[in-house]
Amino acid sequence: MQNFPGVGVSPGRIIGTVRQMPKPISEPPAGEQLAAGVTPEDATAALKAASQAVHDELKGRAAHATGDGKAVLEATALMAKDTMLIKGAAKLVARGLSSERAIWESGSSVSEMLHNLGGYMAERATDVLDVRARIVAELRGVAAPGIPTSTTPFVLVAEDLAPADTATLDPNKVLALVTAGGGPQSHTAIIARSLGLPAVVAAVGVDELPDGTEVYVDGAAGTITSEPDDSLRSAADAWAATASLLAEFSGTGTTADGHLVPLLANVGGGKDAEAAAKLGAQGVGLFRTEFCFLERDSEPSVEEQAAAYKSVFDAFPGKKVVLRTLDAGADKPLPFLTDSTEPNPALGVRGYRTDFTTPGVLDRQLEAIALAEKQSEADVWVMAPMISTAEEAARFASMCADAGIKTPGVMVEVPSAALTAEAILREVGFASLGTNDLTQYAMAADRQLGPLAALNTPWQPAVLRLVGLTVEGSRAEGHNKPVGVCGEAAADPALAVVLTGLGVTTLSMTARSLAAVAAVLKTVTLAEAQQLAKLALSAPSATEARAWVREKLPVLNELGL
Amino acid sequence: MPERIATIASRSGLHARPAALFAEAAGNAGVDVTISMQGEPADEALDAASILSLMTLGAAKGDVVVLRADGDGADQALDALVTLLETDLDAE
Structure with missing residues (x-):
């Protein structure tokens, strides 16, 4: 072992x-020449054979795919033997470059050209790079990426x-x-x-x-x-048995002493929302609207957006649905809204800030939301991502009011918003903590980077303190305005207990985590959750905060969580 | 050299699925077919069987393009390709 x-x-x-x-395909060295004894004719023939093989493989996969996936695979298969790509490479081979290097460079220039055309073509630029890597893998006789x-x-x-x-x-x-x-x-x-x-x-x-x-x-x-x-084999068997128990959620999130903590779902569209409703979600705590916009080269019309939003609202009649306005930028670029050349996209024009550079998109989105709300029975709340100041919160609230949206709110992801929660909550009706970004910004650690994984956990006492400060800000404001959590933190049953103890009012998570969070939450009283929150805040490190809290929650081990 | 004009009928223009279907048909036509926007010189025409070329052409719905081909069966091939361009392939 x-x-x-x-x-x-x-x-x-x-x-x-x-x-x-398979490991990503490495770039063939710049200037790599044809191997001794290999003629340009041989190399071009090998290149054509490799491109045909990649085409056939992708075409074969397309035959088993459906819908959008099929269309993408068919188009990608054609790119693999595209004359523009292959002739470009053949010219370089004729000048003595190796076939691997030649296709690499030809792919770069085609991809760059598509990228510069913008819009839909720019989105296909990465497909060309994927095809290029597959052809190089074929030429080298190694496994294709993917x-x-x-x-x-x-x-x-x-x-x-x-x-x-x-x-x-x-x-x-x-x-x-x-x-x-x-x-x-x-x-x-x-x-x-x-x-x-x-x-x-x-x-x-x-x-x-x-x-x-x-x-x-x-x-x-x-x-x-x-x-x-x-x-270990019996541990795996035991999990298989308990896993089925953890699949059921009764539909009411509560502590052992009856303190209600509604458990909501994070969804990206109508299908997600229907699945979440089936799993017992008490509403939607985060509806990520950018999924309606991704893979688009232009902004969807108000009617098209309204139909997409209504499909989510309709899954939760009479229940709360918290919609987040478009959160483009950083890891979710949209060609018509964000600038991909920013040196520091996570700190750039993203989320609510895209309204500074591309005004109108947000107004039209709010119009679509109001339209969809009128045609549905859900209780619709709307929040803006990446709010940093009370001034921004006030402006967003007035935009919502103009559109006829009753409950405006903000995401608390930027540490400044947590620190000024009282002033922000005077302007809007609620706040929702996005713990993924809040952690990344509080710890100054890119959430995608493996070496920073230890910094990038919401168990960091500094992050928990920011959660606590947001709740305190709401209390100081005086109208009991709700403070929810809709980041991945809410899906961790131990952390869900801590967040409840910190005074968070709702927890929103991927629907599959609802049952596990509910099962653990109902084993503790509110007072115990508050004790555990204090314990976590007092820990010198994230590792200890997690270990100390988990130690006090033996149910986690019993359930294999 | 035989040539035809055609008006793009697909809603999304000659992008995505319509471009893939057209490139594939042009590749199987048996003759080399070129495509250009109406009014562009013939020597700047692009390979109609290349999906990447079609994407860079950027033809939108309603745009008029010129198809050219030479050799045996060129006329029949062009006629079939014109029919394809003048069908709304997004609707299928």
């Missing part, structure tokens, strides 16, 4: 065999997963996700929780495990063990 400690980001205990995500295909389910191990990888992940084929890099807020963590897959990130060394190695993954403890023994 060999043990690999990491950071557990999605609970579950399973045993399975490793399949490594999630491996397999007929039997496996434990996917990678350096880190990008959003594009996770989009093609088939939850029926993957038992667990394990990454050597990445942090608790990385895409790997978020996708794992939404799919209900056990996951461990920042587990150094796992990317060296050979394919086919049998491993035990504990997504709560954050460990991977190779060649598991009988005790």
Whole structure:
């Protein structure tokens, strides 16, 4: 047995065999020449054969795909043998460059050209780079980049997963996700929780495990063990039995003494919302509207937006739906709204701030929300992301009022908003803590970076203090304005108890976590939760805050959480 | 050289799925087909079988393009491709 400690980001205990995500294709060295004895004619023929093989492979996958995925695969397959790409490379080969280097450079120039055209074409630029990497892999005789295909389910191990990888992940084929890099807020963590897959990130060394190695993954403890023994096998069996118990949520979030903490769902669209309603969510605490905008080269019309919003509202008649206005920028660029050349996008024009540079989009979105609300029975609240000052909160509130939206609010993600919560809450009706960004900004640590994973956890006492300050600000304001949490922190059952103790009024999370959070919350009284919150705040480090609180919550271990 | 003009009928223009379908059909036409915007010189025409070229052409719905081909079967091939361009492929 060999043990690999990491950071557990999605609970579950399973045993399975490793399949490594192929390493990204490295750039062929600049100026790499044809090998001795290889003529340009041979190299061009090899290039054409490789491009045909990549085309055939993608075309084959398209045949099994449906909808948008099929269309993208078909278009990508055509790019693989596109004359513009291949002729460009053949010219370079004729001048003596190796076929790998030639296709690399040809792909760069085509991709750059598409990028410069902007809009839809710019979005396809990355497809050209993907095709280029596949052709180089084919020429080198190594595995193509992307999630491996397999007929039997496996434990996917990678350096880190990008959003594009996770989009093609088939939850029926993957038992667990394990990454050597990445942090608790990385895409790997978020996708794992939404799919209900056990996951461990920042587990150094796992990317060296050979394919086919049998491993035990504990997504709560954050460990991977190779060649598991009988005790680990029975732990995995026990999890399989309790997992089914944790799948049911009664539909009322409460502490043992009856203090109600509504448990809401984070959703991206109508399908998500229907699934969340089936899982018992008491409403929606975060409706991420940018999912209606992504993959778009232009802004959707007011009517189109209203229809998308209504599909979510209709899943929760009579219940609260908190909608977040467009949160573009940083890791969610939109070609018609954000500037991809900013040197520091996380600190750039993103979220509410895009209204400074592209006014009108937000007004039209608010108009669409008001329109959808009129046609539905949900209790619609609307909040702006990335609010930093009371002045911005006031302006957003007046924009909402102009559109006829009754309950405006703000996201608290920027530390300045937590520190001035009292003044901000005088302007709006509620606040919702986005703990992912709040952590990244409080700790000055990029949430995608593996080496910073230890900094990037909402267990950091500094982050918990900012949560506490936001609640205090609401109390000082005097009208009991709700302060919810809608970041990934709310999905961690132990942290959910701490947040409740800090005075947070609602918890919103990926719907699959509702049952686990409810199960743990109902084992503690409000006074106990407050004690645990104090304990966490007094800890000198995030690791100790987590360990101390978990120690006082034995139910976590019993449930394998 | 035989040539035809066609008006783009697909709502999204010659992008995405319509571009893929058209490029594939042009590639299977049996003759080399070029495409250019109406009024552009013939020697700047692009390879109609190249999806990347079609994307850079940037033809929107209602734009008029010129298709050219030479050799055996050029006329039939062009006629079939004109029909494809003048169909709203987004509607299918």
